[in-house]
Amino acid sequence: MAAQPIGVFDSGIGGLTVVAALRALLPNESIFYLGDTARVPYGGKSAATVQRYSLEIAEMLLRENAKTVVIACNTASALALPRLEETLPVTVTGVILPGARAAIAQTRSGHIGVIGTRATIASGAYERALRSLDPQVRVTARACPLLVPLIEEGWLESSITDEIILQYLAPLLDDGVDTLVLGCTHYPLLRNAIARLAGDKIALVDSAQNCALAVRDLLGRESLRASESDRGALRVALTDPPDAFLRVAREALQLDVGEVEVRTL
Amino acid sequence: MAAQPIGVFDSGIGGLTVVAALRALLPNESIFYLGDTARVPYGGKSAATVQRYSLEIAEMLLRENAKTVVIACNTASALALPRLEETLPVTVTGVILPGARAAIAQTRSGHIGVIGTRATIASGAYERALRSLDPQVRVTARACPLLVPLIEEGWLESSITDEIILQYLAPLLDDGVDTLVLGCTHYPLLRNAIARLAGDKIALVDSAQNCALAVRDLLGRESLRASESDRGALRVALTDPPDAFLRVAREALQLDVGEVEVRTL
Numbered sequence: 001m002a003a004q005p006i007g008v009f010d011s012g013i014g015g016l017t018v019v020a021a022l023r024a025l026l027p028n029e030s031i032f033y034l035g036d037t038a039r040v041p042y043g044g045k046s047a048a049t050v051q052r053y054s055l056e057i058a059e060m061l062l063r064e065n066a067k068t069v070v071i072a073c074n075t076a077s078a079l080a081l082p083r084l085e086e087t088l089p090v091t092v093t094g095v096i097l098p099g100a101r102a103a104i105a106q107t108r109s110g111h112i113g114v115i116g117t118r119a120t121i122a123s124g125a126y127e128r129a130l131r132s133l134d135p136q137v138r139v140t141a142r143a144c145p146l147l148v149p150l151i152e153e154g155w156l157e158s159s160i161t162d163e164i165i166l167q168y169l170a171p172l173l174d175d176g177v178d179t180l181v182l183g184c185t186h187y188p189l190l191r192n193a194i195a196r197l198a199g200d201k202i203a204l205v206d207s208a209q210n211c212a213l214a215v216r217d218l219l220g221r222e223s224l225r226a227s228e229s230d231r232g233a234l235r236v237a238l239t240d241p242p243d244a245f246l247r248v249a250r251e252a253l254q255l256d257v258g259e260v261e262v263r264t265l
Numbered sequence: 266m267a268a269q270p271i272g273v274f275d276s277g278i279g280g281l282t283v284v285a286a287l288r289a290l291l292p293n294e295s296i297f298y299l300g301d302t303a304r305v306p307y308g309g310k311s312a313a314t315v316q317r318y319s320l321e322i323a324e325m326l327l328r329e330n331a332k333t334v335v336i337a338c339n340t341a342s343a344l345a346l347p348r349l350e351e352t353l354p355v356t357v358t359g360v361i362l363p364g365a366r367a368a369i370a371q372t373r374s375g376h377i378g379v380i381g382t383r384a385t386i387a388s389g390a391y392e393r394a395l396r397s398l399d400p401q402v403r404v405t406a407r408a409c410p411l412l413v414p415l416i417e418e419g420w421l422e423s424s425i426t427d428e429i430i431l432q433y434l435a436p437l438l439d440d441g442v443d444t445l446v447l448g449c450t451h452y453p454l455l456r457n458a459i460a461r462l463a464g465d466k467i468a469l470v471d472s473a474q475n476c477a478l479a480v481r482d483l484l485g486r487e488s489l490r491a492s493e494s495d496r497g498a499l500r501v502a503l504t505d506p507p508d509a510f511l512r513v514a515r516e517a518l519q520l521d522v523g524e525v526e527v528r529t530l
Contacts, residue, residue, distance in 0.1 A: 038310060045505050118508070146415065149410060149411055153409070153410055159428075160429055163424075164425055167425065239314075241311045241313075
């Protein structure tokens with residue numbers, strides 16, 4: 001019998017940043033990834049809609065025999081994690097608490113910036129997670145709805161992209177944050193530009209990397225780790241056929257996604 | 266019995282530009298508008314998915330007793346119009362043929378530019394419509410995927426928006442088009458900026474206005490016009506609760522949309 005995969009989902013392709021981090025950290029684990037490209041993006045949608053979509057996808061991952069579910073999407077983590085935890089018979093890991101933990105570990109001044117989609121920022125999920133870890137922390141959050149479309153256009157290094165990043169970051173930098181959470185799984189693809197513009201006094205926290213660490217710990221605690229002799233396989237399914245952005249992500253992440261399946265939910 | 270409405274749909278809010286044009290031209294007509302905000306945008310999605318969504322929405326409009334269906338979305342017009350025409354028992358009007366007709370009437374040089382979403386441009390629908398009207402016409406088309414997110418961010422007058430528009434338009438202007446089709450129902454909200462940057466030698470063709478004219482002609486031909494004593498009502502339904510962009514559109518279009526209903530398809 002094939003090893004049970006880790007089930008990972010995102011509204012689209014951005015969650016492959018989490019997959020890349022999981023592959024590097026847990027090479028023996030198999031992964032089934034579902035990107036909901038037929039309904040992407042989630043970042044401007046309501047909690048009710050994002051919860052409904054997340055439940056549909058999680059049920060599909062369970063039918064694929066997933067041993068645990070990873071929400072590789074900040075918006076779905078912000079809006080649907082408690083709902084999935086209540087409903088699913090397996091553990092669920094989002095990207096927000098791991099990112100918040102890493103930010104608390106990084107900050108010296110106790111003032112943390114968070115950038116994300118409209119829905120993620122409006123939910124206040126990062127503030128809640130950060131304050132649950134340290135009630136004294138100061139948080140400045142900002143929605144950056146143009147960054148995802150810029151990344152999907154492939155304008156990763158462009159003067160226009162720099163200007164937009166600066167416009168979004170200026171209030172956070174002026175406000176004196178010393179740590180910045182990249183609160184959207186797309187944003188690691190802009191990490192170089194953001195780091196250059198934020199300057200070397202600002203520590204960047206990448207939710208993808210920290211989510212992968214949390215999954216490793218979880219699998220250890222629950223004795224769900226794959227055998228060291230297993231060669232982890234990656235299956236990628238999308239709800240709409242892949243477009244040019246899959247190539248952008250694949251190249252930027254150097255991820256071998258193999259043949260992409262198309263699934264209707 | 267209430268007058269039968271014109272059923273209008275779009276992937277989101279952008280199609281309200283067509284509603285505003287219909288309201289101005291046909292004040293006696295009632296309109297039922299459905300914006301599929303739970304799955305917006307369509308512009309990067311496949312033909313199969315956009316056809317499936319369009320059929321689901323058209324069936325809903327028929328249950329609302331629509332006497333004719335208007336696809337107030339260039340992407341859905343480009344990818345799903347023939348499919349809806351085959352399937353529905355009422356007439357269907359898209360935005361592409363009316364826009365193409367107006368462009369052919371405008372051009373002096375016979376060289377027409379078209380801008381739109383990735384899916385609209387990739388479909389080649391404007392080229393086909395323009396060439397069906399004039400086989401000699403020259404067409405230069407360009408996908409502008411960042412314009413919709415910029416409009417939804419409300420950055421209608423901004424130096425960053427100007428730079429992005431210029432980056433997209435430069436190849437068309439260099440290529441010598443004398444007429445530019447705004448091939449996305451969002452784009453009329455950027456009309457001022459596009460007109461300023463394209464210069465006054467370029468005629469802009471707004472698909473919303475021309476679609477409304479085509480609907481008026483159709484209703485006349487089919488004897489479906491509302492009585493002159495009718496006071497047309499507008500009902501707006503969305504598949505996800507309204508967000509900030511509805512306010513942007515409402516103000517830019519000075520459209521009274523009343524109470525917005527939320528419908529799950």
